[in-house]
Amino acid sequence: MRKIVSVLLFSLLFLLAVSNVGHAATATPQTKIILDGQELVLPLDVEVVNVNNNVMIPIRVVAENLKFNVKWDQKSQKVSIEQNAKLLSLNVGKKEARVQNVKVTLNTAPQLIKNTVVVPLRFVSEEMGLSVSWNNKEKIVGLTSTELPPVAEPSPAPTVPGVGNNIVWNKVNDISFANQQLVVSVDTEVTPQITRLTNPDRIVVDLPNTTFGDMGSTLLQGTMGKLDVSGIANVTDVRYSLFKKDPAQVRVVIELNNLSDVQVNSQYVSGKLIVDLALIATIGIPVNPIGNDSGKHVVVIDAGHGGKDPGTIGISNTQEKDFTLPLALKVQALLLQDPDIEVVMTRETDVYPTRPERVKLANTLNADVFVSIHGNSVKASPLTTGTETFYYKRNSSKALADIVHRHLIQALGFKDRGVKNGNLEVLRDTTMPAVLLEIGFLSNLAEEQAMLSENVQNTAAQAIVDGIKEFLQQSR
Numbered sequence: 007m008r009k010i011v012s013v014l015l016f017s018l019l020f021l022l023a024v025s026n027v028g029h030a031a032t033a034t035p036q037t038k039i040i041l042d043g044q045e046l047v048l049p050l051d052v053e054v055v056n057v058n059n060n061v062m063i064p065i066r067v068v069a070e071n072l073k074f075n076v077k078w079d080q081k082s083q084k085v086s087i088e089q090n091a092k093l094l095s096l097n098v099g100k101k102e103a104r105v106q107n108v109k110v111t112l113n114t115a116p117q118l119i120k121n122t123v124v125v126p127l128r129f130v131s132e133e134m135g136l137s138v139s140w141n142n143k144e145k146i147v148g149l150t151s152t153e154l155p156p157v158a159e160p161s162p163a164p165t166v167p168g169v170g171n172n173i174v175w176n177k178v179n180d181i182s183f184a185n186q187q188l189v190v191s192v193d194t195e196v197t198p199q200i201t202r203l204t205n206p207d208r209i210v211v212d213l214p215n216t217t218f219g220d221m222g223s224t225l226l227q228g229t230m231g232k233l234d235v236s237g238i239a240n241v242t243d244v245r246y247s248l249f250k251k252d253p254a255q256v257r258v259v260i261e262l263n264n265l266s267d268v269q270v271n272s273q274y275v276s277g278k279l280i281v282d283l284a285l286i287a288t289i290g291i292p293v294n295p296i297g298n299d300s301g302k303h304v305v306v307i308d309a310g311h312g313g314k315d316p317g318t319i320g321i322s323n324t325q326e327k328d329f330t331l332p333l334a335l336k337v338q339a340l341l342l343q344d345p346d347i348e349v350v351m352t353r354e355t356d357v358y359p360t361r362p363e364r365v366k367l368a369n370t371l372n373a374d375v376f377v378s379i380h381g382n383s384v385k386a387s388p389l390t391t392g393t394e395t396f397y398y399k400r401n402s403s404k405a406l407a408d409i410v411h412r413h414l415i416q417a418l419g420f421k422d423r424g425v426k427n428g429n430l431e432v433l434r435d436t437t438m439p440a441v442l443l444e445i446g447f448l449s450n451l452a453e454e455q456a457m458l459s460e461n462v463q464n465t466a467a468q469a470i471v472d473g474i475k476e477f478l479q480q481s482r
């Protein structure tokens with residue numbers, strides 16, 4: 007489940023006024039931090055400051071970008087940084103710090119400025135093992151880590167001739183975690199760089215030349231998003247952020263209890279980058295993650311048609327794809343509120359995954375339920391109306407169809423055209439309970455208007471969700 011809110015990177019560090027006891031802290035807002043050759047995206051309000059001619063940098067941004075574990079204890083005003091097996095701790099206002107329980111003295115005490123702890127640049131170089139440089143004229147802090155290889159140079163981004171700067175990055179439209187698989191919805195195929203790290207055990211997935219699409223504008227300003235992974239075996243945290251601005255790079259970090267238990271594979275299926283954390287059995291053979299051990303149900307919602315395929319055309323020239331997507335997104339939003347359900351969309355935007363791609367996605371995810379959303383049409387018969395629901399052969403699909411259909415009829419009150427067996431590719435070739443919903447007829451003026459209204463779409467979405475939940479409940 008994707009948490010609706012993006013968690014502010016610095017949400018731990020709250021409004022504590024800091025008096026600088028006579029030392030003026032001068033903000034140098036133009037200052038940039040270049041880490042391993044790439045500019046760091048600093049969250050709003052986070053700045054490099056100059057205290058008594060000491061360059062102080064926001065420690066959390068730097069440490070987290072280096073994939074170190076950072077903890078903040080509000081009560082004791084203590085910052086702990088775990089770097090491989092090394093533990094560093096600093097206290098706001100105290101020059102004394104600890105490195106592996108050995109006291110060290112800083113030239114300037116860490117300070118809390120605008121909700122973020124800043125530490126002297128020299129500490130970073132001496133205790134965190136970074137090479138640092140300070141270009142006073144250009145106000146650039148240069149940091150080089152020797153621990154990690156820099157991300158492989160991405161291929162040059164396409165630029166529009168004559169329109170400098172107009173770079174089109176790949177966009178992430180959704181992130182979820184289903185059946186031990188990280189699912190990242192991206193506009194175009196991307197080759198991730200995957201790094202395995204310990205202390206804490208984690209897998210870092212970097213997507214070069216990639217930024218966030220419609221997932222929330224605060225992500226573009228450096229906030230961090232989190233998935234709710236409670237109840238998922240072995241996985242303790244999944245977080246994502248825009249790691250670099252130019253070239254853009256999205257980073258997803260998956261924290262685990264035990265990294266040695268998993269084998270990481272990635273593949274690209276139907277607009278989704280799927281990073282599979284297959285469990286390794288003791289004999290070293292990957293275990294097929296079949297059997298949803300997370301306790302969460304995986305629901306694939308398929309907005310019919312899209313992109314070059316408009317679907318059917320309504321009586322007022324409505325394109326079916328423009329009905330299916332908003333309704334599917336409403337279904338997604340409602341399902342996301344249930345902590346026991348993980349939802350993956352076959353599309354979140356106006357694109358066209360082929361039918362085999364939609365099938366492959368659902369099968370690869372080993373989804374529990376597949377629901378395809380459509381609108382009907384018979385041009386020659388504008389009075390034809392009603393809801394019909396399709397399944398193909400399987401009893402489980404029939405059961406799902408019966409339940410969802412009943413909820414739709416009750417909620418919308420459209421004519422009941424029944425539950426039907428239909429040899430449709432997305433129903434036939436999927437391996438889980440699968441249904442295709444023809445909500446109503448876009449060729450009927452009244453029904454078309456209703457289907458396009460927010461009100462009716464919200465009602466339909468709720469009915470679909472109620473049906474899915476009832477089915478999941480009884481198939482437990």
Ligand SMILES: [Zn+2]
Pocket residue numbers: 310311317318326379380381
């Ligand atoms: Zn259709």
